[in-house]
Amino acid sequence: MSKINFFINDRQIAAEDPSGTTTLLEWLREKAYLKGTKEGCNEGDCGACTVIIESIEDNRLIHSAVNSCILFLHQLENKSIRTIEGVSGPEGDLHPVQEAMIKFNGNQCGFCTPGIVMSLVSAHTNGTSDLDTILAGNLCRCTGYDSIINAGEESLKKPRPDWIDNIEVPVHEVPQDTGNGTIRNPVCLDEFADWYAVNPKATLIAGGTDVGLWVTKDLKSLPSPCFISDIPELKKVKISGNVMTVGAATNLTKFDDVISKYYPSLSVMINRFGSVQIRNVATVGGNIANGSPIGDLPPALIALKSKLILRRKDTRRKLPLEDFFLDYGVQDRQSGEFVEGVEIPLQHEWFRCYKISKRRDQDISAVCGSFLMELNFQTIDDVRIAFGGLAAIPKRASATEAFLLGKTLNLETIQMAMELLETDFKPISDMRASGAYRMQIAKNLLLKYYFGRQRMSGHQQSISTR
């Protein structure tokens, strides 16, 4: 069994994990006896297990916060990790974040504190000041957050301490596929494609933010896990003409960077997708390939007329994204085929998407609605409406679209279209929302989209948070 090589707090580690399912959190606490990183939920939702992955980008040290509870050891090959134990200075000097947390009483029971410190340290290192976003994935049940925010703001006034500035992220060798027959982490796309075609039963793991829960909650073992998020070619983003091609293993943070200037509305939604920790690992491909009816990207990308690129060996096929989703848990993906990327047209001015959930941040959508209408004067000349959360798959509102096409865009038309949504969808009730509410929301979002276009005499139409 070959070893997984990585660094923890500047110390080189060679670990083994023949099961392929050991998480970093488990390893830290049970094998490395680094108990500062806590388990609060074991499913990526509380942030108590937050650690940092260090990298150098454009000659700058970048700190990416991630949830160690759903990060597999095999995803760490060649990476540098910093945990709470590696944040203070060599002489025991506290990091400015730690100092400020004490000064502003940002700790009560202290159980969330290591995770919060890690998130704030990542913000401090990266120079990010939007602390509500930074901390969206760190729950604290004691403080009410104000003291933590005060601490975070204070820390941002202080320079990075020497010991952080001086971190030398080890220059990694070209990553290696260290896997043997049963556990793989390929780095070459073509090799992977060939391998997967003959090993179609393998479990593909990109970010692992879904697969992680199969292990931590469903207690599954993974048949022949194959970790694909370190294949450089699968992380590429290309723009040619009016189309952006996004590699399947592109994470949400990166995707937001490249898409936000084209679709600010999508960017707002991506910033409510999970948390920073989730977005730093969750991939675009994973969000599509998982076939979830409540994934946030599919409705948006469907409304944008995106095309999915599927590949088997060296054969590629493209299909409209909506055609990929056949039924609950069933996708149009042949044995040995994987998602290579998605093509997104970039020219649509009147695209808007909305995410409705119980809590604003870090919540799964009850409904996710995406709308695109092109007008020829006042006539609707092109229309796309797609929803998540209303059916067993992300789905277009075909009847409604058909009705709208060629109509004059006005309130009356929209009101009629709203009623038609009832023929397109029969949403179910569950713990996130009742079917009736989902239906009402679907209608109201269409209305919201309409009013948004009308630029209603300057009225504020959506709640601005911070």
Added chain:
Amino acid sequence: MTEYKAQSNIHHDSARLHVTGEAQYVDDLVSTEGTLHLAFGLSKVACGKIISVDLEPVWQSQGVVKVLLCTHLPAANDVSPSPYWEPLLAKDNVEYIGQPIFLVIADTNLNARKAARKAIMEIEEIKPLLTIDDALEANSLFEDPLVYQNGDPESAVDRSPKILSGEIEMGGQEHFYLEGQVAMAIPQENDGMLVYSSTQHPSEVQHKIADSLGVPMNKVRVEVRRMGGGFGGKESQANSVACACAIAANLTGRPCRFRYDRDDDFLITGKRHDCRIAYRVGFDEAGKINGVIIDQFVRCGWSLDLSLPVADRAMLHSDNTYFLPASKITSYRLKTNTQSATAFRGFGGPQGMVGIERILDHIAHELGMDPLDVRRINFYNPPNSGSLQRTHYGMEVEDCIIEEIVDELVSTSDYRNRRQEINEWNDKNPFLKKGIALTPVKFGISFTLTHLNQAGSLVHVYRDGSIHLNHGGTEMGQGLMIKIAQIAANTFGQPIGSVRITPADTDKVPNTSATAASSGTDINGMATKIACTKIIDRLIGFLAERHQSHPDEVRFEQGEFKVQNETYGFKEVINDAYMNRISLSATGFYSTPKLHWDRKIGKGRPFFYFAYGAAVSEVMIDVLTGENKLLRADIIHDVGNSVNPAIDLGQVEGGFVQGYGWLTTEELYWDSKGYLRTHAPSTYKIPACRDRPMDLRVKLWEKGWNREETIFNSKAVGEPPLMLGISVFLALSNAIASITSDYPSLNAPATPERILNTLTRNYQVPFDFKSGRN
């Protein structure tokens, strides 16, 4: 930003350990070789008879050492905090989905969890009682409805110029302590058992373990250094994990460790009681209440647990800050096939208070008045008014300072102008609506089970003058340890650094009460002061004797003894006293005075005093989606003469957020089979960082001073601020009311869905958006 008066703003004693990750919680303690791990096998049926449990596949599972059914237990099968049976492992029947049926002991945590899912169980299903209505229909009650009454409420209501009736439902709440339930037990020689437990109630864990093992309590030692949050959820709910560990350790002779996976924690453990409150109220044109009749339907879940005192407290807080000349409160304690409802910060108080606040709000709506004016006119008379009033349970309200606090808050929050501005804003904005509400809090301090109001402390002074402090209270993040250490340091006139804080330990202070009912500092602080004073008195006696003077002539000030013309330092006297064989160790014992209470008839003085506070919250809602945002919150809260304002402020802020979390996003959802679907943070949404108010202004009340003799005349702070969150709920209701004709009658939690439904119930979207008005 937040202000506070400077007194002793010492940081949490563990602050440095917290921020460096060095603070140890039970699961961080280093395991000794051979430690075993546990998991429960849970019922998947809400109500049924156990026909058979095939454990063979569990035994076969990797790493399994032992599997126990209730029949394999060495002694008592009971983890109840009350005198009523509550099995650790189900016996013949299962009573909720998530109930432990068997216990797996295995080599690793993961192997135990895997094995626990493999049993083949045959359970004959019986139709479960899940909802309040189910239980009412089946007359499933833990005890006969309890009635507290004063005056002649029926006729007071009927003879009133105005009468209103209504109903509100409010959901339960999961504690979501960040550290789940956990314990570790290490067998000791001669039947001894050492247990590290994350519990608010070490003495009860000790008691339950002793019974589980069939040994006297003196064989069991329970230690608690800290919890990663408790909030009431580790008052009785910590018993099961700890007992399971002790039993497993006893049977295997090996250390055993048990922590619930988060989802299991949600499924197994108790939560806040959900509740329906129906009311009929009679009042005059000015909004003054003449009489009120309130029915409280309290869903207690499958086991009695702490439900009686919780439901009692809900009744006791049906008045909040308002004088009820005549009232009848009837409380139904309903038994259902759901998780036990248990202690949760406020302990019934919040439910009772939501009820009366809803009534006041409803009256104001009916009369077209500012709810603040209706509230004010009903406030209890202030202490200096010359005519004190009695609560509906007959306790004279001697300390009602709410009017002063509210006056100050109205002015510092600019409530009147903002209300006006909000009305104007709402007139102009069709898509978004604002709302505002000011709500007061009056919370009774003391355990209503009077005997629990006792505490002990153990103080040693070593030869070098260093001080060792131990007391019956536990640390769950509320800063109890540092506050008590401050009290000890202050009493001895020594720097805080000279006091060593030690874990709660049943070997040091016995027979403690739970750290609960906000009483931690009040009672343990007093006990500690008494212990310290005993030692000081001995030192004074010693010096008096040495100087052949009278103890009254020895003065002890700021750590120095003055006798005749001599001054001695603390350390010097300590060492001299040691050399002269004077004991430098003392216990202190405190029991809260003035209490007498008969819970059956609902008369007496259950509380030593009341804690007060008030909050103004302003919110915005989106009328198309029900999404909402807390824009601003202003709070003034009374903590008396605070022992540690910085720590107290943290309690106020955190309590407030937890309180409105309960009433807004935190929704527990059981499906039709009784399965709790919101059993993880992915589906159960406590407030996240961005949900805090955009603008938060919290102040401890500057004039705060407890008229009762509490430690430094401070007031308890753990629970009361939670109820400040009610202002957010009523502000949401107020925003809805801005466009509905009828009273919104919003239920809690006010999720976007409930808000939209409440809006559309008497309102059809789309509105007349074009004109910009409704």
